[in-house]
Amino acid sequence: MAPKNTFGVFLLFCLILLLLSVESRWTSLGTHEKYFSSLRRTKASIHNTILPDFEMRNYTQTLDHFNFGPNSYDTFLQRYAMNFKYWGGANTSSPIFVYIGDEEELFIDKFTTDFLVTNAPHFKSLLVFIEHRYYGESNPFGSMEEAYKNSSTLQYLSSEQALADCAQLITDLKKNLSAENSPVIVVGGSYGGMLAAWLRLKYPHITIGALASSAPILYFDDITPHNGYCSVVSRDFRESSESCYRTIKNSWHGIMKTATQYEGLTALSQMFNTCRPLTSVEELTNVLEHIYFVRAQYNDPSSNLVNELCEAIDKDSHEINPLRRIAYGVKAIHGFSRCLNVWSVEEMNEFDRLFGWRWQNIKEVLKDFGSNVIFSNGLRDPYSSGGVLQNISSTIVAVTTTKGIPSVSVCARMGA
Template identity: 60%
Template sequence: MALRLSIQLLSWLVVLLAICVSATYPKTARLGLSGKAMESKSEVRLPPEFVTYFYTQTLDHFNYRPESYTTFQQRYIINSVYWGGANTSSPIFVYTGDEASITDVAMVAGFITEIASHFKALMVFIEHRYYGVSMPFGLREEAFSNASTLGYFSSTQALADYAELITYLKRNLSAENSPVIAVGGSYGGMLASWFRLKYPHIAMGALASSAPILYFDDITPQNGYFVVVTKDFREASESCYDTIRQSWFEIDRVAAEPNGLTVLSQIFSTCKPLNSSQELKDYLGLVYAASAQYDNPPDYPVNMLCNAIDGAPEGTDILGRISVGLNSSIFGHQPCNYIFDLKPSNKSGWIWQDIKSVLDNFGSNIIFSNGLRDPYSSGGVLQNISDSVVAIYTAQGAHCLDLLTPLPSDPVWLVSQRNTEISIIEGWLTEYMNATLASNTHGRSG
């Protein structure tokens, strides 16, 4: 439950931090796609080369009941600015959409743009059903209304969506000979790896960043996430770690006193009165988890938080230090601290899917990139499984950091990690082109 709640909040943060505007879509004629590009409202404004379309997607790919022939409009985004074209067999990089609006992903996943430029690739970003505006049954309220309408909300259905849509695109772009490589981060990385395994005739490779595909059936310790969070803070500062550890008892002690919850609300400047000490502890736990998971350079949120705790004025008590740390964290710098309502709800897509019990467990040509400091990758692949299922990990990495837009200030280890990924993909594409050339030569000689 703790892991699910952490992921729910972190997913919400991704959406919160996105800039909400609309987009315009030129250059559609170049692709030769049927249908009209459609404008989405109240979303991040993407550069004009990112063109949005909607595909009439099948609701149920696996049954033949009458309702299985129902369809819905699935959003996808194409960027063809670097594409070498179908006649050159240039690759297609497909981002397997995850638990967010696909416009948010296209905005921040700048590494895909970089490798598209390098390989003259077409970029396709496909939105996951039940997220963003890709809502079966038309409206979110209808889609989330009951267990029956939510019964089509699964990773197996999402993977089949990607398979159908990619097949459609390749056919309509006359790009049947263009190799497809799936790319994804976090849950999207899990989907990318599963897509390569389940549909190897469609995707010839996958890059799965921070994808905890082993976090199932007790393959890895189920407390592994918070073990890594604890390790991150302890490595940053032993005294900071000790202060946080002691604070849990101190919060309960103060809460048990007369007007204790009021005192805690004042210490932590909460936007509304606390209902329990557990409410505050849950919130602080998520702050620490978010700081560790997104411990990105150059700010390094764990160090930033611990520096504040350790640097509090001499004589500051434990809860005072924790409050200073909170206000200096990625959640701080606001008039008051809003303690989120973390009760599970079937109105939350991510909670409904449930990373542990609902995501379906489904082999070759898959890159798993993980940071050893990334708690979410505690169920990730940290060593090579075969020559074609390879792992790239670093001691300093953070959640999906390699997929973010490259910056001149990126540390050497991050640049090296991305270069390794490019090299591996280059090997896949070279192998594909050689095989295609050999096949064509054999066909002509026959």
């Protein structure tokens, strides 16, 4: 039976969220940042140090929760972290806050844990962070090469299995701590936010509430329009500078036209000072998409990344060629003495840490998503993110923030 203060804990938690937050534009999940998230990984490069008061543990997890094949009873070690510093103890029914890991290694640092650590003393909560299977050290087959070898080993990488992982781990953890009466609230962001919401829906006996941040839980079944994310990114640039917006929008046609001309790729390579000669026009559009998306993704007031780029693009108002204005802007923000690094899909390591996420995108999470180039004016089909921007019911509440940033990854190329 749930403790008497369970509902009060949940309401108080929601109140804290509302007090800490102000109005948002959009929240979403996607894939593009999972391909080319250099800025995010730069931030993550400081994540390797585990914060004090957290201890890393391993849980013996079931490989297959739903079938009865020969390998279904195999197990693997799933990594998770715990922080007992603020917990009031099982006998007080103090809550447990569980962070659901997403499509990357579990990082225990200030960047990842700050929100829950800030709220933990008030609620006297236990903190638990769970790493997603197939990412980081929670690999069922020992190595990425083995895990990502073929569909036989990849078949166990799914959101459904990940939810069952969390349900099993949380249940056993509460039992081992004699904390059956401690209410659980799960928290996640982007894909992890989707998992948090789904965990609450599919396993309501395990958690009393979920905070799903930047989670496109309404994307599926055509509930939301199919141009949401890119329209917001476009609006970011348009609000910064109408001239910048139109220059970017018009540049795509110029890039494609130039690429079809004799020595066109050579001309583009020289114009953008690429680190090696372009072998396809997609190599250039890939990196330009990445630049625009990341700048919208991380355009916080202190950095003004979108404004910085637009100011560089608009600097020479007498230059009428949109390609030259774009090239100047890109070189200005990256340094005129540095070449522009480009890549092809073939150059990406097949067994890198992003391969599992690409598998999930195509297999289940984003399988209906089309491709898109920002400001493309119909060159490619946009699709939406499905963020929740208003209350759905008295128990499904939207908490928004001013100038909220979209997830850069929604405009990914599926099948790349």
